[in-house]
Amino acid sequence: MAYGIERFFLLSYCLACCWPALSFGAKNNLRIVKQWSELEFRFPSDEAKQRALENRYYVPGSSVPIDVDVHHRSGGQMSRIFISNPRFDEGRPVTLGTVDEDGLISGYPDYSWHDNQGHNCNGMTSVFRVAIDRCSRLWVMDAGKIGENQVCPPQLLAFDLNSDRLIYRHVVNASNYIATSLFINPVVDVRGEDPNDCSDTFVYVADVSGFGMLIVDVINDRSWRATHNLMYAYPNRGTFTIDGETFDLMDGILGMALSPYSYGQDRFLYFHALASTVENVVRTSVLRNDSLISNSNVNRYAINAFPEERPNQSAAEAMDSNGILYFGLMEPPGIFCWNSATEYSPRNFHQISINKETLQFASGMKIVKNRKGEEELWIMTCSFQRVMTGSLSSDRVNFRIHAEKIPILLKKSACSMPPSENSIGYHAERISPDIPYYHFRYGAVSYL
Secondary structure, rough: OOOOOOOOOOHHOHHHHHHHOOOOOOOOEEEEEEEEEEOOOOOOOOHHHHHHHHOOOOOOOOOOOEEEEEEEOOOOOOOOEEEEOOOOOOOOOEEEEOOOOOOOEEEEEOOOHOOOOOEEEEEOOOEEEEOOOOOOEEEEEEEEEEEEEEOOOOOOEEEEEEOOOEEEEEEOOOHHHHOOOOOEEEEEEEOOOOOOOOOOOOEEEEEOOOOOEEEEOOOEEEEEEOOOHHOOOOOOHHHHEOOOOEEOOOOOOOEEEEOOOOOOOEEEEEEEEEEOOOEEEEEHHHHHOOOHHHHOOOOOOOOOOOOOOOOOOOOOEEEEOOEEEEEEEOOOOOOEEEEOOOOHHHHOOEEEEEOOOOOOOOEEEEEEEEOOOOOOEEEEOOOOOHHHHOOOOOOOOOOEEEEEEEEHHHHHHHHHHHOOOOOOOOHHHHHOOOOOOOOOEEEEEEEE
């Protein structure tokens, strides 16, 4: 059953048009757009639903949404919310879908892409996260796994959101992943000279349990693997406590965010492991270097960790066009910001919103531009500790989609007031291999 604080679904979607007139909630807080105790699905027919139940393709209460993204369509069409539902196990009838006005999930682009349950690798097997780029393309990283079983090769798909047609498919070569690989988070780097130039595109994908990264060169339809010590989990950060529940999870690289793009310029990719309190940064030119095809080990000095750390672990993160990074923390459950024109330090982390009930485990986070050109922050929280401890229950709300316009979130925030003499990426720019002093932490070399 779906729950929502807004009476009309139109108000949930039309952030750009309707929010200034709404009176509920403080303006500097995130708004809950949709929430569920458990996901329910819209099937193409009663027969299809019954067949899914009989085959245990649909087990009510077993689905866990991980990611969210939004496409604000032009021409008076209603915007669409996309959510992912990875197949940690059986019982997930749809692994990527759109949310309708009743909160029901419909398979995207249609149910036939999901009904295969690993028996047809031309469909979707298991999707953790997606990304919508400025060219109205939906990028879908299909891990190809159901549970621990690699039933299909991993594949990267792209759909034209104007037609919902598949326009790109890259099946990952077996040489670019290992038995433990799990590709969970695509970040898209469109490097064209103008908004209509979408050909020069790279996609960076986190391999959370293979402790590496997949780089896809779209225009040449090829990919390679990158590995580095900083993509690993940190053993002393593998225990999580959220809402009084504790679990262990040794996940590596997960959260990733790209700095703003200027034509012809390099970008920074910020990233961190889930089992970590360290934030890392690498120039994308390092990752786009196809010499990694012959040797996946990135030069240890090319990727660096900031010396100061977060108070505790974080999952998803995203960066806006002004170089402000948004990220969640496990304790207290909340969303924070950091302006990349300042030093990466807890003293420069500023609160966006804290709520011990509604902001538990921010697993998905996106910056979305609405039809007025304003940026919005969208977040999926999934109470993942209940999944890990087996305490997930339909007696309480477990999953929520939050959103708010960035200017509202940053009103009077220190994140929007960096030192005037510093530019975006100030701290990352200070990284230089000529600096002779190195910090050794947890067996990985970093320097600033």
